[in-house]
Amino acid sequence: MFEYLIRRLVMMIPVLLGVLFITFLLMFVIPGDPITNMMGQRANDEVIERIRKDLHLDDPWYIQFFNYIGRTLRGDLGQSFVTHRPVAVEILEKLPNTARLAISTMIVASIMGILIGILAAVFHNTWIDRTVMVFALIFISTPVFWFGLILIYIFSITLGWLPISGMGDGSIKYLILPAITLGTRSSAFLARMTRSTMLEVIRQDFIRTARSKGLSQKIVIFKHALKNAMIPIITILGLDFASYLNGSVLTETIFGWPGFGRYVVQAINKRDFQVIAGSVMIGAIIFVVANLLVDLSYGFLDPRIRYD
């Protein structure tokens, strides 16, 4: 187990290096210039050149790449070109906002998704099952940004119950619509997965054995089938959570949510290289760690799984 963990952590290193490498390549082919951009329309050309030199932006890309890795290993993610603030500080400001949205989304998604999935499985092959599954597919097929707009139109504009966008004073009413927007889609995936895994498990022998022992059908379903369905459910939840922690650009845009995703897009737009590199790396770490956690959770859910 411990050995497995170490091996997985060591395997992260080349992946993260690869992510950084591609990010650097991209930043160097991306047209546009962060310095001219940040200096405004009137700045003196010589000053612009001097800044470029000071920031080592005129070094070849591979030198910049190695310097960046060196600095990162020392725990320094550099400074934003635009705000002159440490990138790490800025990321730490944005992540909690995104985390709030991600956590609420996961709550919506897991409750709705699992319940609906169970419902469909219990009423397998009835009209309930079919309706629920068609709706799940409709929600999967609906673009999030458009679904968000419809929710805004209904609940904010027409009914006036909830704010249109932003985070306001941070109260929960600002969170409801974005969390439902993102959560609905996740829950649709989850419902389908829960249903199909549970059906698969139900068909397996040990369930029949359990039933012959005289346990009521409901207990069978919840105890055995659901427990076995947890592995795919955890996989979906874990990976979705990681991707929401990386910021859902479209949802954050629609709802004006000051999260991580929008922050990175703004950095791309301003060519704020230090911010882009730092954010992409943090994002990749979140992904890789989430993957690892999901894998580790299998062991807890199913003791037959061993890590060797």
Add this chain to the structure above:
Amino acid sequence: MRSRVTILLIVVMVMLSMTVLAADPQYGGTLNLRNSSDWDTLDPAYASGFNAGAMAVKIFDGLVRFDYYSNDVVPSLATDWTVSDDRLIWTFNLRKGVKFHNGREFTAHDVKFSFDRLFDPEVASPGTWAYDMIVGTDAALDGTTEGVSGVTVVDDHTVQFQLKYPFGLFLKHLTLPHALIVPQEVVEKYGDLFSENAVGTGPWKLIEWEHDDHIILEANEDYFEGRPYVDKVYYRVIPEDLTAVAEFEAGNLDFGPIPTAEFERWINDPIWKDYIVKQTELSTYYLALNQNVKPLDDVRVRKAIAHAIDVPTIIETLRNGTDTLANGPLPPGMEGYSAEIQPVEYDPEKARQLLKEAGYPDGLKIELWTSNTTDRVQMTGVFQAFLADVGIDAEIIESEWATFYPAVKEGKVPMYYLNWYADYADPYNFLQPLLYSKGSRVGMNDPLIDQMIDEMERTSNPLVRYELAKRIAQRTFELQPYVWLFHTTAYTLKQPWIQDEIWHQMYDADKLTTIWIDDSKK
């Protein structure tokens, strides 16, 4: 019976006195304002954008500032000044007893420090362009000397600027946010984080800045012009106009934008139409035609493009009829504006004719660049359609500012849609950046215009400058380096309880010292 009358009388008197009181500004309350994005910085040395500059002037003061009700320059940290006969030495007498927010007294050394800092190569300020007429700035920027030799402290309350050549607009340049005065010890303490911990002499103290969310300012009780009426200003970052206007409707914001898409609805609203403030802006929107790029080197092609676009209809429809049709580079209300020049007519037939004469009977293909903000992209789409009508196939290149602007600056872009807003109200500030040959983004190279602009820079007689401006505008009419489109008017919603607010054409004029909240209307 008698007691009833007395009570009635008292009530009437109280009510009367309340109305009388209401006419006088009240102290107290919190202003709720909105910004569409976070502030890049509050540090005057870096404050090159409108957002940063507008906020910096609340916290800091310069030697001079704009009058709140006109485009005149009036004293601020300087009480008065003299100019030598050769117009090269400017001597400023400074206000005594002014204190920074940290309690230290402001002196001439702070002025010297602020200008030295601007030209410190380590600081690398984007604002050096505005003061490069001061002696010693080049050497300071090179790092050969420490500090700007042309800025000298005469005594604690007198500072002197020595110029390389007479510069008629020196005072106007001193109103820019880059010339705001910063305290040395605080700057040195915080370094790059000075912006987060801004300390100035201004009417407002920075209390809290949560990035991408809000800034809270608190009234400076000791402000030398008297403390602001309002106790606190709460600025919220709200990117979307729709959200902002909804917050305004809910009473959570004191001012609200009118989204272009909803213009009709607001302007016809029975209640709100009386609380809409109209403000003409010193702006010019244009379509730039780069003479360095074929086939735009041919003036007939440039004129054809100007004739092909139906600007009046665009203003009437997409701009909701709020803007003024442009007839040249200068907006009306700017000195030197000439109403006699007729705008280029919309005449597609003539455009086709001109293209034929220029040797493009079958039309031509050209790139049309824009940055990717919604309204700009929307506008270029219309140009594209109008140009297609006369046989010009315009390919829209839509990119982020960080790609768009450097390409424009290098003079590589054939045709682009952009605008110019005044840094200060003087025609020179429009004509020099748009039409001067050096650093031109559209391949301008007209000796006549260059000579007139040079003259504008040197003369200290405003009347001469305005006369030259008229002649330059006339000349651009012949050259057609740009299609002049329109000058904008901003429409803003305000709450009934907001009183005596300032509507100034310059973004950096208002220090929020006159505005007050009438609680009786809340």
Add this chain to the structure above:
Amino acid sequence: MENTNVLDVKMEKGRSLWYDSWQRLKKNPTAMFGLFLIIFLGFVAIFAPLLAPYDPNKISLRENVDPPSRAHWFGTDYYGRDILSRIIYGSRISMTVGFVVQFITLVIGVTLGAVAGYFGGKVDMLIMRFTDVIMSFPGLLLIIAMRVALGPGLFNVFIALSVVGWTGKARLVRSQVLAIREQDFVEAARALGVKTHRIIIRHILPNCIAPMIVSVTMGIAGAIMSEAGLSFLGLGVQKPIPSWGSIINEGLQYIRVAPWYTLFPGFAIALTVLGFNLLGDGLRDALDPRLKH
């Protein structure tokens, strides 16, 4: 000669598999509905010039943002262009992006997956690490960055979406190849001295076709959705080419005064994506009867 016989036997078996699958698919009403939707949209895309009531790019500024009427069923956009006509033409972009991107990702994914699975060892490790790297990027952000780096244009949208889209297919093919590689008929072909690339192309890949068809069908839905997202962010195809995502983007500012502006293009996206997802679901059930519940 001999190995062709081996193959023929496989093909024979294959044909009946396809036939059975088709029979199963036909009995699945939701999948057939999806297929019908796709055929309908394909028809709309091909015959757009005949179906659209107006020129989709014809501006008419004085009629801008008119509500749905008899003249303009879906209303007009901010230039006074007919939204119905733009949605009809927009189907071309969505369909093209869906199919082209899936074609590119299929080629990349199958090639890399097959090579990794067949050769194993260092090659496998390199390719799979590369796949991990791409998958560790936040997907949409990488697409945005690619698109920004490449500049505007339909072709660049293809590339940006493809660069991110191939990883799933590569993994799928690799796992299939790993499973098939050790089977008897492949061993036999190898023993008969058949060249490696022939083994991969003629013996191993045909066995990956079924899961690939499902993956491509679902992938088209995904690519259409991604293109809509890119266009919504203003990073899609160039003006004035109509694209569903950009119509929604344009209509965004009018949501309080003209909600129908964003409504119709959204329906178009959802319907198209639904069509491909329904068909994909049906195909999965039909091609792999074991999974059918």
